[in-house]
Amino acid sequence: MKNTIESCLHCPVGCKSFRYLTSGEMDFVNDNRYEALFRPGEILVKQGSPSSNALFLFSGLSKTYVENNGSKNMILGIDKPGELILGQGAFTEMRNNFSVAAITSVKACFIGFDVFRHLIRSNGAFAESLLEEMSMKSQLIQNRMVSLAHKKMPGRIAEALLYLSDSIFGSHSFEMILSRQELGDMTNMAKECVVRILREMEESGVIKSDSSGIRILDSDKLRMILEKG
């Protein structure tokens, strides 16, 4: 497919670390990217496959998840425009250690990892910024692990809802892009339990769970549920 975005230099979305590149380096990236369009449900990155590319999410939403034993998935997070999807595997065994699937329609740029390798070596500020990005993701995973381990179901659901509200949509009211099953995959709960907790939260007036959306009514209470575990 021909690239439709004019140039990285004028990319309206923009990746944080790319800010540290010179315009020459930007051109280098631009010459080595490949746009792709994905329909909802399609796989952008498959766990286990060689991680030869980073993926820059231009538009749409995707989910990053780990496939465990064929059946059980664990959703690590939702990716929104501007996200640089660059698995840790790229720096270790060159295999993707998670899958990524489109939730909505997605436009993304593939950028060869050799491009990154080159930029890391030649541009220290870029390398440092990349370390920062990777560190932030690693911290998120670590925090998630502790939450899953120590918090009970209501706390975990609260965390997921606040994650969607704060980090993804930036709004107290958002479209529910995840099925109950997927919310369960994110909070390590059976889908039936997700349903029950959401109902309880609705009954106690913390949220309003509309047909296809969620509205956080009492954000303080929700945050308290998160804290108390």
Add this chain to the structure above:
Amino acid sequence: MKNTIESCLHCPVGCKSFRYLTSGEMDFVNDNRYEALFRPGEILVKQGSPSSNALFLFSGLSKTYVENNGSKNMILGIDKPGELILGQGAFTEMRNNFSVAAITSVKACFIGFDVFRHLIRSNGAFAESLLEEMSMKSQLIQNRMVSLAHKKMPGRIAEALLYLSDSIFGSHSFEMILSRQELGDMTNMAKECVVRILREMEESGVIKSDSSGIRILDSDKLRMILEKG
């Protein structure tokens, strides 16, 4: 305290990423390190404190753990000589997002993070190696999270025992440096449950749990318990 190790250049332990430094850069590190000795139980790194230093573990063993609500800890892993303890917080909010405590007597070198920052910017190969090290740790945490979420108690204990055997001691028979409580903090189990599972494994001839040590008798069976969950 005066440094007792002659020079990083001839450090018998050696940190992986430091291999990419020139001898001049090595001298720079050497001039900016501070040795410290810790007794068992002493804190090397405190969660929440400013992360102004990396820590190079020269000798001894320590545990890295997250403190949750005062009481509940989660042990992320054991650090052995050669380990570079450099929290993700160093690249983000400059706060340690975990604590580190000595298990045995520990000798370690503090290296200011500004030293790292400088080396990352000036030496691309070093930066890349650091990205690799951080990625590996991040992967470990991710795998741990999935295990904790999807595996049942026997599988989680098996994982912890194989981790100690394979990654820390490199032997089927090793001193049990963690209390049952700590093994529980690592596998997200109550200490009583740890005791029970270990007894069951001993009864079925998979391990021998001596007074202060563990011997893996049937490593295949243990690995099967790990796989089956």
Add this chain to the structure above:
DNA sequence: AGCAACTGATGATATATATCAATATATTAC
């Protein structure tokens, strides 16, 4: 329109795991 497949919802039941209470054993202190 109508069948198939999926998602959501709900109650009943099963199970894994935590908590509690009590004792035994080891480790440290004086």
Add this chain to the structure above:
DNA sequence: GTAATATATTGATATATATCATCAGTTGCT
């Protein structure tokens, strides 16, 4: 060496959560 303190062990019980069975909507397909 004995008291004191921490850790290990064990059984009984409580609780959180998963699983099962069922039904009601929804969406998609032809």
